[in-house]
Amino acid sequence: xxxxxxxxxxxxxxxxxxxxxxxxxxxxxxxxxxxxxxxxxxxxxxxxxxxxxxxxxxxxxxxxxxxxxxxxxxxxxxxxxxxxxxxxxxxxxxxxxxxxxxxxxxxxxxxxxxxxxxxxxxxxxxxxxxxxxxxxxxxxxxxxxxxxxxxxxxxxxxxxxxxxxxxxxxxxxxxxxxxxx
Amino acid sequence: xxxxxxxxxxxxxxxxxxxxxxxxxxxxxxxxxxxxxxxxxxxxxxxxxxxxxxxxxxxxxxxxxxxxxxxxxxxxxxxxxxxxxxxxxxxxxxxxxx
Numbered sequence: 001x002x003x004x005x006x007x008x009x010x011x012x013x014x015x016x017x018x019x020x021x022x023x024x025x026x027x028x029x030x031x032x033x034x035x036x037x038x039x040x041x042x043x044x045x046x047x048x049x050x051x052x053x054x055x056x057x058x059x060x061x062x063x064x065x066x067x068x069x070x071x072x073x074x075x076x077x078x079x080x081x082x083x084x085x086x087x088x089x090x091x092x093x094x095x096x097x098x099x100x101x102x103x104x105x106x107x108x109x110x111x112x113x114x115x116x117x118x119x120x121x122x123x124x125x126x127x128x129x130x131x132x133x134x135x136x137x138x139x140x141x142x143x144x145x146x147x148x149x150x151x152x153x154x155x156x157x158x159x160x161x162x163x164x165x166x167x168x169x170x171x172x173x174x175x176x177x178x179x180x181x
Numbered sequence: 182x183x184x185x186x187x188x189x190x191x192x193x194x195x196x197x198x199x200x201x202x203x204x205x206x207x208x209x210x211x212x213x214x215x216x217x218x219x220x221x222x223x224x225x226x227x228x229x230x231x232x233x234x235x236x237x238x239x240x241x242x243x244x245x246x247x248x249x250x251x252x253x254x255x256x257x258x259x260x261x262x263x264x265x266x267x268x269x270x271x272x273x274x275x276x277x278x279x
Binding site for chain 1: 187196199200201205207214217232253254
């Protein structure tokens with residue numbers, strides 16, 4: 001504890017955040033991986049949605065560590081505020097079994113699923129470790145919201161407008177699919 | 182902070198999401214696992230974007246918008262399957278099998 005404090009008082013301004021940020025990242029990473037594994041293995045479907053909230057909150061915390069505060073706020077609002085609620089509605093409207101149910105997993109596919117996941121993980125990790133061994137994150141200025149908005153409404157204006165058309169199409173599509181005739 | 186710590190965390194989340202997509206039978210749980218994969222990609226985009234400019238953050242915002250649209254339509258489809266079949270077990274949807 002004293003070491004952390006003395007390091008925080010004597011370090012250079014750009015390095016000051018390094019140790020606390022790494023500690024926060026480590027705690028968040030353990031928390032996220034545990035929640036993600038519980039999400040794909042739990043036998044209670046409502047608990048899976050709650051573990052999904054924990055993973056999404058951890059992802060938002062990672063955005064904050066990367067000084068992408070606007071993306072972090074959007075993550076909390078859109079994912080935890082809207083999408084998880086949509087999932088809970090989906091769970092209830094399909095009359096999913098509340099409580100523990102044993103037929104959520106396909107046991108025949110489990111070995112293949114583990115093999116595929118491990119293959120993906122090993123391939124990605126190998127490529128990342130070989131490519132970015134000592135690359136460090138160079139954080140931009142803390143006030144990046146202005147830069148983000150300049151970028152959205154300048155360089156990426158047309159994709160932004162197309163996104164609104166996509167959302168309209170998804171809205172109409174969802175209504176057409178889900179309404180009762 | 183190393184860039185790799187974010188990228189490796191995203192890789193782990195991606196692999197867990199792939200496992201969930203393959204092993205789960207319930208349609209809503211499959212959609213949840215897809216959200217996990219999309220979030221892993223978002224971490225990658227923001228982490229890489231921090232090396233250059235804010236384009237990575239803009240792409241992450243686009244991915245969030247597309248994910249919201251995808252969940253809306255996906256859940257509508259799952260609901261329709263439930264209404265027609267009284268079940269959202271993806272293993273029972275084998276009418277296209279020859």
